[in-house]
Amino acid sequence: MKSVLPILTVVAVIVALWYAAAVWMNAQWVYDQAARADTEVTLAEVIPQTLAQERPVLPAPHQVAAELWKSVVGQKVTSKRSLIYHGWITLSATLLGFAIGTGLGILLAVGIIHNRAMDLSVMPWAIASQTIPILAIAPMIIVVMNSVGLSGLLPKAVISAYLSFFPVVVGMVKGLRSPDAMQLDLLRTYNASRGETFWKLRLPASMPYLFASLKVGVAASLVGAIVGELPTGAVAGLGARLLSGSYYGQTVQIWAALFAAAIAAAALVGIIGAIQRVTLRRMGMAR
Amino acid sequence: MSWLVFAALFWIGALALNIWLSRSRLVKSRGGRLLVPAIFGITILVVWEAVVRGLEVPGVILPPPSAIGARIATSLPVLWVDFLQTFVKGALSGYLIGCAAAVLVAVAIDRSPFLQRGLLPVGNFVAALPIVGIAPILVMWFGFDWHSKAAVVVVMVFFPVLVNTVAGLAASEPMQRDLMATYSANYWQTLVKLRLPAAMPFIFNGLKIASTLALIGAIVAEFFGSPIRGMGFRISTEVGRLGLDMVWAEIAVAALAGSAFYGVIALIERGVTFWHPSQRT
Amino acid sequence: QDAVTLQLKWVTQAQFAGYYVAQDQGFYEEEGLEVTIKPGGPDVAPVQVLLGGGADVMVDWLPSALAAREQGAAIVNIAQPFKSSGMMLTCLKESGVASPEDFKGKTLGVWFGGNEYPFLNWMSKLGLATDGSEGGVTVLKQGFNVDPLLQKQAACVSTMTYNEYWQVIDAGITPEDLVVFKYEDQGVATLEDGLYVMEEKLSDPAFEEKMVKFVRASMKGWKWAEENPDEAAMIVLENDDTGAQTEEHQKRMMGEIAKLTAGSNGALDEPDYQRTVDALLGGGSDPVISKAPEGAWTHQVTDKALN
Amino acid sequence: MRDQGAGSPVIEARGLELTFQTSDGPVHALKNVNLLIGKGEFVSFIGPSGCGKTTFLRAIAALEHPTAGVLTVNGMTPEEARKSRAYGYVFQAAGLYPWRTIAGNIRLPLEIMGFSRDEQERRVRDVLQLVDLEGFGKKYPWQLSGGMQQRASIARALAFDAEILLMDEPFGALDEIVRDRLNEELLKLWNRTGKTIGFVTHSIPEAVYLSTKIVVMSPRPGRITDVIDSPLPKERPLDIRDSREFIEIAHRVREGLRAGHSYDE
Amino acid sequence: MRDQGAGSPVIEARGLELTFQTSDGPVHALKNVNLLIGKGEFVSFIGPSGCGKTTFLRAIAALEHPTAGVLTVNGMTPEEARKSRAYGYVFQAAGLYPWRTIAGNIRLPLEIMGFSRDEQERRVRDVLQLVDLEGFGKKYPWQLSGGMQQRASIARALAFDAEILLMDEPFGALDEIVRDRLNEELLKLWNRTGKTIGFVTHSIPEAVYLSTKIVVMSPRPGRITDVIDSPLPKERPLDIRDSREFIEIAHRVREGLRAGHSYDE
């Protein structure tokens, strides 16, 4: 709660800068239009015009806010013009993808710490996989999955999982390896099996790491779901809103969709943070 | 059918070889440690080739690695031009600007807990903006050439580096800071002699994450407008022309360049943070 | 009922009104067809979807279809609802472009991803290099919209008579401020928006039968749309899942589209086809296709559908 | 060097060697170590840093593998003894799992060894009482002071009634007063249970106060330089440390230590 | 409690209080502390964990700010004394910067205080010799043993010739033999340089062996329960520890400690 005032201050500064930038960036168009119409404009006339353009270079904050309001509150949630409707479509792919990605990530991590061959061979390729431009292969994933009869939510979720498994692998490998030699030796003196070592030591010890990587992973999942929406013909979802906004030069619509996505990401991260607090407190690890 | 059987057999064979290798003394040597992932990679390629042939997947859906290799061999000049445009001009310049800016801003806000408390949550929010939405805006603002690509990269790498650097600047131990206080050292002396060195492992963590993001960012931005060269340009046009071998050639170059970039940063990290326990073997 | 999946070349808009009308008015149903219409977009290569089995029939432009055919994708044109091309190059007057002679040294925005062939062909006819060499034009890969023109990053951008041109106008630039070059007027027009299927499937009588029904119903839809443009636009609007299209824009688009479909009964016109092929073959140093294609179109379906 | 254990031999080392292969070449952690520990003895190991005390304890517990020589525990190999769960090991730091309560930590070995639920509860209650921690079972480790944590970790090692208790500098991190008290309690416990105890320490008074036998070691390579059988009685009040006998043994230990200590350690 | 320092007073505390505000309410780390330390004295602070030894040392070095009372150093506030670079502080752990060599670590305060390059080199060489670490200047801290690191950290505190040396359990992590030797050397150094030294320890023999004055503290709230002026001579061979006098002082210290020690520490 101590952070409210600083955040508000920073936001206020950003909004002020944003307005200034909007005036500055949109002014050219006003002058150009005046020149084309052979009229002169004064600065006092320019400023209000820069903040009320239909397709501004940079929409003013209140334009974005109004658009957000209009498309969140001003519509029935089942309407195709409602951002809630589109947000939910993206969110469902995000959640499915996140679940797949997290599961895969944890499985890989478990494999990596228990099998030296996997440890040596998977990690470099996991890194390499993240250097592949996802936007380039997303359409192919969709087409290939389509050709085996999978369409709808799943292909999007696969792309979303592709982006989210990596942080989970990295975090979980770290976490599962976080018990020190002494804690491991203790279990050896009990002659504990690998499974017991995993369930009683490695897994609980990895929880803080798991949550940290889940937060990164869920944000990546959302990006993946949005990317996955583009090559499905951008039918619906926040990705489709971004794309159609971009296609028709509706900058305000793009910005509104962008903010909706960021808000969704922040909410998801917040939810995971809350789960983390509850879990770690239950486990007695929160102080 | 025989191709599929071959793929399965090859896979099992390579798996067994790797398991054997990883238990043998060979992995103790540097070369041996590279051998295992190399075999793993070769296995992926061979299985891919065999499955594509076995299932007779059309080349316009997924070309076999052999076709991609052939395309790389015959298109080196084009690939090189694209690489220069996207990696050197777009990704690298954006990476340098973005990382430098992030470190400077981190140092600037480091003195103010107020700013940190305010800026970091907002920063995390901004970092969550999907790049596919930001890229068209930045292309509109900064034009079609590499400048807009660099701008996208700057936006992408800025926050991971910022967050890590801020965490790193707080990472020096209280005792180490107290030591500086007993010397009555001033802010800059403490920064240069203690807090920056202590922050290096964190900063490099950010730099490594950023290195995988940079090239992707530049490529994605090219999807939204570009001159008629560049890796992203080539990928998006060749998909439309069904030149899938060229698409995969570019993807291969991207993965190679991205991994190499990561490797270089990791090497520099070894040199700079040689003292950190994680780097001492 | 027979299931048919149609892959569009672009997002849901009046450009594809005929198909949406046929579905909405029950023309497909009358033929016993259950049609799924998949919208496209900048990241969708319809040919890939067709070859991957994600669709039975697709809407594509002839140049990219021929290029794909030369790449080994055996696709054939079975119908051609669009008679004329809607492509143009739209320039700002203030950039100093008044005629094609003025292009030299200017920056031109072009769509890539299979839509660049008509442009490249035109430039080679004009003798202008497009590879950035001296005395040619600078080519930009233009994004999805007309921003490069509005931001004055390009002297001219590619537009369609029915779509992007109006975005320029809507942005506040008057027609007097613009100079437009229609590909039709420049003699470089190529056939757009035809229906294509995989060649091998066509030898299956059952599939052929399905396509006959499909084309018949689709053409019925197109003619209905031409006669009732406003209602057609509303039908399109209802089918737009993104909720981004506006009524005004779609009605206007439908009006322009009707001009392009007028004069086609659905059958491919051979001279039109030949004109496109000649244009693509004569592409100068970098021809789009290297030899005259064989069997790239057929009247097999339209003959049965329209008589 | 040969020497005679008190009861029947529990741990026997003959010509024991243990060499670590490191990147800078081999490190001889133990060289020609001979020792006989009888049942119910309390043996302290003392010696400068790096002399191999920890290594020897770990070898007994089958956490390291000797490179030469013979090491038997109850006539078995250490590995077999470990499988038969003969060891309770107490590490230098308490090493409690932070996500388990004190009772949960003590229950950990019991769960792994498959004791019944009731039996688990009973034993946890018993050992908590033994180390004077009744009422703290539901607390988490970080809610306890260092000394209490160390007692909990001893309770954990006692819970499953291992025959042999191995303790590696268990009180190293505590202040002298707390240490004194824990020393007293450890002695009582040993008297009561008759376990065989191996105990590593850096403190001469601690070694002398606790042990029936003090093993002095010296480094590079780690070997035994002196084995001192203590003549002190079983009952040892804290002020036995001011007695003549005590000071004499302490002196002998100190001399032994100093002899084996090279200057730059 | 009043007491008389040996030389002219260097550190003077009167009615000193220091309270930390924590989320669980205030913690009284120091309460009504009165102490006079004369020039050239060697003062040890001993007491159970949490009694405020570290806090007192930190207050002298102006790393904490007293909430009441007066604390002066050379007649100045601690803050002013710190600005005039009056302190050499040695922390419990060596606290060397791992990215600097041993020489680089010792050079650190010299760089900050603006000594010339030549002077830096000279002083680094001198103190390395003083703590018997010649030849190790180019090594990194982790390449040295714990005892060597601790000596390096003492060298670092000595390099710039601060008037007052404050040492917080500098030898806590070392084994007894190394500790003995470093104690001897510290005494020699103190004899040679005549510095005023404040020294925190948990070890009674160490406190008695080193000090001219032993301050016994007790916790909750931290206060001074006893101040013992040592009658031992300046020259102290190691076996002075077996002398009558030594054992008597040690006994008095132990009694003072036990009095202030509550059971669950």
Ligand SMILES: Nc1ncnc2c1ncn2[C@@H]1O[C@H](COP(=O)(O)OP(=O)(O)OP(=O)(O)O)[C@@H](O)[C@H]1O
């Ligand atoms: N895993 C290992 N790999 C390599 N060398 C090791 C390993 N463990 C211990 N050593 C070396 O073996 C020697 C003995 O170490 P050990 O830990 O047994 O000493 P110690 O007597 O317990 O010392 P301390 O009092 O510091 O705990 C040391 O030189 C140490 O560096």
Ligand SMILES: Nc1ncnc2c1ncn2[C@@H]1O[C@H](COP(=O)(O)OP(=O)(O)OP(=O)(O)O)[C@@H](O)[C@H]1O
């Ligand atoms: N920064 C702080 N904030 C709150 N409480 C503190 C702080 N520093 C110390 N304390 C408390 O003040 C009291 C005295 O602590 P101090 O560190 O001075 O003890 P000490 O005598 O040095 O103990 P030890 O022997 O364990 O080092 C303790 O109760 C401690 O918890």
Ligand SMILES: Cc1ncc(C[n+]2csc(CCO)c2C)c(N)n1
């Ligand atoms: C990336 C991109 N590629 C192609 C087109 C061109 N295009 C394909 S179908 C069609 C109909 C338009 O309304 C148009 C214009 C575009 N606009 N953007």
Ligand SMILES: [Mg+2]
């Ligand atoms: Mg040890």
Ligand SMILES: [Mg+2]
């Ligand atoms: Mg302290």
